[in-house]
Amino acid sequence: MATRSVYDTELKKIDHSVYIMGTEVENAIDKMIFAFRNKSDALAADIMKNDDRIDKMETEIEEDCINIVVKESPIASDWRKIASYMRMTSDMERIADNCSDIAIYIRKISDYKEEIEEPKGLDEMFGIMRGMVRDTFESFQQGDVVLASSVIDEDDVVDQYFEKMNKEIGELMKQHSEHIQQYIDFILINKYIERMADHSANIASWVKFVVRGELDLKFTDRYAKESQKK
Amino acid sequence: MRVNDNTIRADEDLYEMQADRIDKSLEKDADHTDDSTASRVSEKFSVKDLNLHYGTFHALKDVSIDIDTNAITALIGPSGCGKSTFLKTLNRMNDFEEGIKIEGSVQLDGQEIYDRAMNPIELRQRVGMVFQQPNPFPKTIYDNVAYGPRIRGIHKKSELDEIVEKALTEVGIWDEMKDRLKKSALGLSGGQQQRLCIARTLAVSPEVILMDEPTSALDPISTMKIEDLAMELKKKYTIVIVTHNMQQANRISDKTAFFLLGELIEYGKTSDIFLNPKNKKTEEYITGRFG
Numbered sequence: 001m002a003t004r005s006v007y008d009t010e011l012k013k014i015d016h017s018v019y020i021m022g023t024e025v026e027n028a029i030d031k032m033i034f035a036f037r038n039k040s041d042a043l044a045a046d047i048m049k050n051d052d053r054i055d056k057m058e059t060e061i062e063e064d065c066i067n068i069v070v071k072e073s074p075i076a077s078d079w080r081k082i083a084s085y086m087r088m089t090s091d092m093e094r095i096a097d098n099c100s101d102i103a104i105y106i107r108k109i110s111d112y113k114e115e116i117e118e119p120k121g122l123d124e125m126f127g128i129m130r131g132m133v134r135d136t137f138e139s140f141q142q143g144d145v146v147l148a149s150s151v152i153d154e155d156d157v158v159d160q161y162f163e164k165m166n167k168e169i170g171e172l173m174k175q176h177s178e179h180i181q182q183y184i185d186f187i188l189i190n191k192y193i194e195r196m197a198d199h200s201a202n203i204a205s206w207v208k209f210v211v212r213g214e215l216d217l218k219f220t221d222r223y224a225k226e227s228q229k230k
Numbered sequence: 231m232r233v234n235d236n237t238i239r240a241d242e243d244l245y246e247m248q249a250d251r252i253d254k255s256l257e258k259d260a261d262h263t264d265d266s267t268a269s270r271v272s273e274k275f276s277v278k279d280l281n282l283h284y285g286t287f288h289a290l291k292d293v294s295i296d297i298d299t300n301a302i303t304a305l306i307g308p309s310g311c312g313k314s315t316f317l318k319t320l321n322r323m324n325d326f327e328e329g330i331k332i333e334g335s336v337q338l339d340g341q342e343i344y345d346r347a348m349n350p351i352e353l354r355q356r357v358g359m360v361f362q363q364p365n366p367f368p369k370t371i372y373d374n375v376a377y378g379p380r381i382r383g384i385h386k387k388s389e390l391d392e393i394v395e396k397a398l399t400e401v402g403i404w405d406e407m408k409d410r411l412k413k414s415a416l417g418l419s420g421g422q423q424q425r426l427c428i429a430r431t432l433a434v435s436p437e438v439i440l441m442d443e444p445t446s447a448l449d450p451i452s453t454m455k456i457e458d459l460a461m462e463l464k465k466k467y468t469i470v471i472v473t474h475n476m477q478q479a480n481r482i483s484d485k486t487a488f489f490l491l492g493e494l495i496e497y498g499k500t501s502d503i504f505l506n507p508k509n510k511k512t513e514e515y516i517t518g519r520f521g
Contacts, residue, residue, distance in 0.1 A: 004518045073477060075504045076513050213506025 021057040022137040032099040039110040044103035054096040084206040091199040105185045151204035158197035274299040274468040280334035291492045304483035311489040321357035358431035362443040364423035366415035378434035397429040421452025441471040
């Protein structure tokens with residue numbers, strides 16, 4: 001006989017809220033990429049306006065998680081889920097914040113008096129990061145650890161792009177020194193995309209924890225590895 | 231403002247010293263990890279292919295399990311799953327049950343406890359038991375604790391006094407009992423009675439303490455006190471506890487065994503069982519989906 005039906009309903013409600021928050025985050029990214037490609041000031045402003053909604057979702061999920069911990073003391077896979085949701089939603093909220101951060105620069109770029117030569121690889125980098133986020137949420141919905149692992153691996157590709165883009169923007173700065181101020185905006189956008197990919201990989205590692213109960217330690221040692229480089 | 235070069239160098243030295251200290255402490259941690267993996271925990275009990283029948287009822291089916299020394303092992307499972315039956319096989323408390331048939335091997339420190347050579351009385355002195363309902367004898371507090379030692383032939387008052395004080399101190403109630411040792415044990419609260427029963431078990435210097443739902447009749451504060459006591463006692467004794475309280479098993483035990491319909495379904499480190507159980511039935515039981 002099935003027991004704990006109230007508890008199960010509450011857990012499902014949280015599952016659903018995380019799913020909806022994921023959809024909202026994906027929408028924000030799509031809007032942001034569209035706004036970047038079209039230099040749409042209005043759409044960029046809309047992304048920033050909508051950020052509050054996503055913040056609120058995170059807070060509500062966090063409250064629901066805390067309540068269920070206090071009331072039901074979840075253990076085993078239930079606990080892995082709740083503990084992970086609290087971390088995942090924080091990364092999701094940061095991705096949404098990064099959309100708004102980029103939106104600020106899209107608005108600045110749309111105000112440029114004259115057109116400048118844009119860094120070419122940025123659009124491609126947007127595409128890879130977008131794919132990572134899509135796969136992350138797909139892996140979450142399907143409990144697909146193989147897909148989650150591939151997202152984590154793909155973060156290295158974005159990191160390489162980030163370095164490549166910095167060089168490309170640096171070259172453009174040299175060639176068009178009169179637009180250095182504008183290119184700084186692109187450098188910041190480049191950094192935000194790289195951060196979004198990091199958050200996406202973080203979420204993917206939590207998906208693996210929910211499904212398998214194993215913590216992917218790749219992210220805990222990334223700065224240690226970075227410190228070895230010269 | 232320009233910062234003096236010497237200041238920068240001094241800061242750099244300080245940071246280097248701090249980094250050195252961190253590196254050394256990390257190395258030390260790594261050494262500790264190696265130590266703990268190297269020193270393997272020995273088994274107090276080694277049970278192999280244990281089968282137990284009550285008449286036609288097959289109560290334990292091919293149970294094999296090693297119980298670690300100086301650790302708390304929790305036995306969990308729904309009512310009637312065989313966990314209390316299993317507990318009783320560890321000190322032959324089942325011997326007097328009618329129509330009982332036990333097959334397989336149960337070794338205590340490598341010695342077969344169902345061998346003719348094993349004296350069950352001596353076994354129960356080595357493997358004591360605490361029950362669900364506190365069951366002090368209708369005697370004084372002192373006589374309850376001194377009961378076992380007297381049976382074992384200790385009659386000298388000074389010796390008994392020492393045993394009683396030591397046992398009551400070990401269970402943390404000496405200070406509250408020392409002035410009322412001649413009062414009836416039946417006048418104590420449930421929590422105090424249960425600790426007295428544990429003291430009574432300790433008075434005969436056992437090696438193992440079996441606890442059959444020792445806190446199910448107690449209030450939360452008394453429960454916490456018994457749990458704290460169990461954690462303290464495991465330094466000297468091996469403890470096996472049957473509990474229906476998942477949080478309790480999670481809080482105090484080092485290893486957990488999940489029984490279902492007489493079978494040992496899953497056995498492992500408590501942290502693994504409660505975070506990431508391997509068996510679906512274990513998961514369903516501990517999360518309250520059945521049982």
